[in-house]
Amino acid sequence: MRLPASTVTRSLPRAVQAFLATEASSTLLLLAATVVAIVWANSPFAASYEALWHTPLAVRIGVLELELDLRHWINDGLMALFFFVIGMEVSRESTLGEMRNRRMVAVPLLAALGGLALPAVLYLVINAGGPGAIGWGIPIATDTAFVLGMLALVGPRCPDPLRVFLLTLAVVDDVGAIGVVAIVYTNEISVSALVAAVVLFVLVLVVRWIGIRWAPLFTALAVVIWVLTVESGLHPTVVGLALGALVRVHVPPDARVLRVGELAQAFTRNPTPERGHAARRELQAAVPPNERLQLRLHPWTSYAVIPLFALANAGIPLGADTLARAATSPVTHGVVAGLVVGKFAGVALGSWVGLRSGLGSLPGQLVWGQLLGGAALAGIGFTVSLFITELAFAEQALRTEAEVGILAGSLLAAIIGRVVFWLAWNRGAVCAPPGEDTSAEQLPDTLADPVSEHDHALGPESATVTLVEYADYECPSCGTMHPVLHALRARYGSQLRFVFRHYPIDSLHPNARRAALAAEEAGARGRFWQMHERLFTHQRELDADGLAAHAEQVGLPADVITNRHVRRHTDRVDADIASGRASGVRGTPTFFVNGQRYKGGNNSVELTAAIESALAESEE
Structure with a gap:
């Protein structure tokens, strides 16, 4: 199996192919929503922008009522669905994908940890003791959709093993970011609501353990847990990630796959409703719940939830006064430094440590310049960075300064990543595990180790x-x-x-x-x-x-x-x-x-x- 992009992509697991394709193709929609939000917030109709997202929306059942404004329904509700999909991806990767192989996951894991730690450290160095110090979580997150979209624009300069590497990194990165949200950016906790949510979560574990797979039951429990989590004060995206990680994933046994074929042939010979129903039921049972749900939900989260989130949160006023304050704001400087310098250095250093120590290896013989290009693109922290900004700052001025930093830092990271890929394409040095010669620009044509009696x-x-x-x-x-x-x-x-x-x-x-x-x-x-x-x-x-x-x-x-x-x-x-x-x-x-x-x-x-x-x- 050769490793050009087209062949490698076909060889990747179906779920990974779908994830990469959906994330990359939804980038233009996300970018369009961002541009619309910025233009709208800086137009003569700017007042209508904020008025729309502060529109209250309530759900009442008898004496029970849950009321949030439109922006919080998106940030607390729809984003929980987005992180539910991320949780399913965590489950799939740890069961069948890269994260089940210790050597393959070691390098992106260390790269992700470096990419989480160094941006936070840089931000705190710049904002130590200031009112913006609490925003250190803003530059730690990578926007998977934007990064994969940029990789699609890079084209053949970026091999598919790098996309898989960055996808593994992004999974770890998302888990870390949500951990920070749960621990750092939760203020007041309602103990009774939180205990009730935990009890129901344990009930989900029990129901899953005894083998009940009735989807309406799980859906009802998930909704109630989400409501209780909102009432508790803990951010509900944690629930989405945790429940998504519980969705089962497995390789369909060959016997079941063959059974589907038999039922389909039986229906072909005699197309009765009963045989059609049996074939459809067996086919659905053969596909793991994780892949079924990802197939249904991932397009919705990528093409609807994330663009809606960008539309509701990216409307940053960019007037002269705002830009002047941002130019001298340590919050803006910290966010830009964290995204552009911290992410690049953290991912590169973490990768180097993983390779140098021998703990792991890179897939597909990546070029060091390609890996560094991916490290630079990891500084695109748009979606989750905006999400954490909303939680970190109550003061609108600090929030706006952070948002300007997110836009500037993400744009710089994208430009730097593109330049690094261009330089790597022209140099072509081979990146390999420690101890291997990576200096040759052309691959050797002769067999390095002659055939011996040990072969x-x-x-x-x-x-x-x-x-x-x-x-x-x-x-x-x-x-x-x-x-x-x-x-x-x-x-x-x-x-x-x-x-x-x-x-x-x-x-x-x-x-x-x-x-x-x-x-x-x-x-x-x-x-x-x-x-x-x-x-x-x-x-x-x-x-x-x-x-x-x-x-x-x-x-x-x-x-x-x-x-x-x-x-x-x-x-x-x-x-x-x-x-x-x-x-x-x-x-x-x-x-x-x-x-x-x-x-x-x-x-x-x-x-x-x-x-x-x-x-x-x-x-x-």
Whole structure:
């Protein structure tokens, strides 16, 4: 699988593809809402802007009443829905995505922590002891929608692994920002309402634990918990994040997927209402609740909630007096410094620490300049920064100064990020984990580590042609090439020696490394090629249960693949990866023919031509 943007995007999990696409495409709408709000607030109709958002709106049920103005219905209500979607993304990432892999999550986690801490420190240094000190939470947040939108504008200069890296960073960043809101920007607490909300939240946990999945019940409980949280004084976005994190996510079992196919075929043969209903019900049950809800809610939050929030909160008066005060305001200076300098330095430093310490690695062989460009763009803190500003300052003057700083800082961060990407595109230095040479501008064309007796090989050492493959057991392109390689070995017989080396792409295929370790464990017991065959012909079954079943099929005890002893092969797999990187491998499958990189297409015709050419050269 090669790693240009188009291919990588298709290889990402469906939920990540949808999240990236929706966030990026909604950016223009968010930008338009921001411009409309600013123009409106600085037009002759400015009074109508504030009048609209201060319009009271009440919900009454008998003697119970909840009344908020229109702006607070958006900030406290609709934004809770936005953070519910973020909570679901946290659940998905920690269960199936980047955050389940310790090495892949270590670097963006440390980058996010640096991006949370340094902006706050810079802000406090500038505002220490002043009336604006409480606003230190304003520059800590990254606006995911604007950042992904900017990355879309960057185009091929930004690879998709960087988008996934920044998405993981943004998830951690959002959790940190909401934690700050809950702890720092909550004033008075109604203990009775808070206790009632906690009791109902525990009830949600119990209902979830016993297996009840009736959506109307969860919806009713969520609404009541939200109302109680509003009454308690704790900001209700915390509830959205917590409830979203509870939504189940899992990989649909193959048996259920096949059952859907059977029911669909039955309906095709005899399209009765009963069979249609059964197929629809089974299809809905096969899709995890997390992905179903994200599919339905994420477009609403991205295309409606966030633009509405911008429209209600971005109307900043930008008259001469306002700009003059902002130019000398430590609040404005602190916000700009935090977003532009603090975010960039914090994300870059956190990434460097993660790589330097060996705690983690970067996906997809990112370029350092691309990573630094992403660090600069992380300073776009528009949505959540405005959100925290509303909570931090009761005084309108301080709020306006902070909002001017948010606009200026976010704009500067966007410009700097774009410039860094342009410079990185022109230099092209390779970013890799510590210890690797990143100075070469062009990838090597020769195999760095010659074939040895330690390699997994089929065919005699005296073969005229040696074909080395770096592959990933979960890579669909590798699976497509597997029968092609079978045919080539059958065609050329003793003239061809085939060598297999591991190159699991953890950022794209969560089960690939586990499968590679399983193959090595089987190899230690004399069953490598049998397991190799099973893994490539059953690529949908690479979880722990699937690997145990494969072990039994090749004559091994089921538990040998899943026990802790399989970790002893980590060094072997990492050695293959290191040799691939040193040889210029950046995706799978990558082939070397007699030690030279194969640059043709992954198909039988072109690979056969390369082997024929090598045979012809040997006869000269």
